[in-house]
Amino acid sequence: MLFLESPIGVGFSYSNTSTDYDNLGDEFTANDAYTFLHKWFMKFPSYRTRTFYIAGESYAGKYVPELAELIYDNSKDPSLHINLNGILLGNPETYDAEDWRGMVDYAWSHAVVSDETHKTITETCDFKSNDTWSNEDCSEAVDEVLKQYKEIDIFSLYTPLCIADTASSDDKSLLQVMMKRKSNMMPRILGGFDPCLDGYANAFYNKLDVQKALHVSDGHHLRNWSICNLNIFDGWADSKPSVLPIYQKLIAGGVRIWVYSGDTDGRVPVLSTRYSISVLGLPVTKAWRPWYHEKQVSGWFQEYEGLTFATFRGAGHAVPCFKPSSSLAFFSAFLQGESPTSSR
Known part of the structure; x- marks a missing residue:
């Protein structure tokens, strides 16, 4: 299993070519990840014939299909x-467009915003338009949604906030970025189950002995690690408004797609994912039904031609943080090419 820090500049990753940071975007990230994979397989050729899968969450909803498309397009070349x-x-x-619509509808349907705010957005926002935010009523109403989410954890509606200053200050700055730099590209933020998880991670990865063990430091000079690199967000060059055309290409090529959604996440909520999948118009092969883990309902799922969609009941944005055991069972089913368990 390979864990890739991507794009350069996040975590401990870096580039010795300073101009790389001026070119960061979806295309750069996909090409860079593909170059890494190609060189890795050249170094470890015994792995080349093994079945390969790519997984990711949140903004990796863009990264993963874009990388998969590069792999698919180059697969005819035996050397690649x-x-x-x-x-x-x-x-x-x-x-x-559907991510934004789902985020707004989810906030309203879960009593985060008022009927009036939702009505204003419904009547004035066209998320498919590049001029969405030029409509002042729309922009102010969406700001109201983000304002209300500042009071709770947008990634996990029903868990408490971390009261520690180190964690809350990051949350505030990230939400301010969302409010000030609205675009049709959804803002990217990280989250987790334990409300203070980000603070723990920040303390852990900024320890000299940890950095030495990870081979990112000589153990004498501390490298700064942060939970989110806002500089990368500010300079992002390009983002595909939709990766659904890539879904269609991969499905036609026989690549399996599984999509799952923690149903208490307000950031990229289950409604956003359902709206997006519905645009594909895929035939249903197995109807909506619950799936189980340890004799309990873990969520619901539906199978389409080439795609499986599942929910995780009571999980927020980073599902494995909330439901580690059922996540492992789900992950195992995916690798084995089996449906999630549909009986107790």
């Missing part, structure tokens, strides 16, 4: 062939 079998996406950004 990677045996891609499937992709797995959690609470993924998929189609900007």
Whole structure:
């Protein structure tokens, strides 16, 4: 299993070519990740014939399909062939217009915003338009949604906030970015189950002995690590408004797509994902039904031609943080090419 820090500049990753940071965007990220994979398989050729899968969550809803498309398009060249079998996406950004619509509808349906705010957005916002935010009524109403989410954890509606200053200050700055820099590209933010998880991670990865163990430092000079690099967000060059055309290409090529959604996430909520998938118009092969883990309902799922969509009951944005055991069972089913367990 490979864990890739992507794009350059996040986590401990970096580039010695300073101009790379001026070119960051979806296309750069996909090409960079593909170059890494190609070189990795050249170094470890015994793995080249193994089945290969890509998984990610949140904005990786863009990264993963874009990388998968590069692999698929280059697979005819034997020297570049990677045996891609499937992709797995959690609470993924998929189609900007439907992601925004789902975020607003979810906030309203879960009593985060008023009927009046929702009505204003419904009447004045056209999320498919590049001029969405030029409408002042629309922009102010969406700001109201984000304002209300400042009071709770947008990634997990029903868990408490971390009261520690180190965590709350990051949350505030990130939401301010969302409010000030609205675009049809959904804002990217990280989250987790334990309300203070980000603070724990920040303390852990900024320890000299940890950095030395990870081979990112000599153990004498501390490298700064942060939960979110806002500089990358500010300079982002390009983002596909929709990766649904890539879904269609991959499905036609026999690549399995599984999409799952923690149903208490307000950031990329289950409604956003359902709206996006519905645009594809895929035939249903197995109807909506619950799936189980340890004799309890873990969520619901539906199978389409080439795509499986599942929910995780009571999970927020980063599903494995909330439901580790059922996540492992779901992940295992994906790798084995089996449906989630549909009986107790």
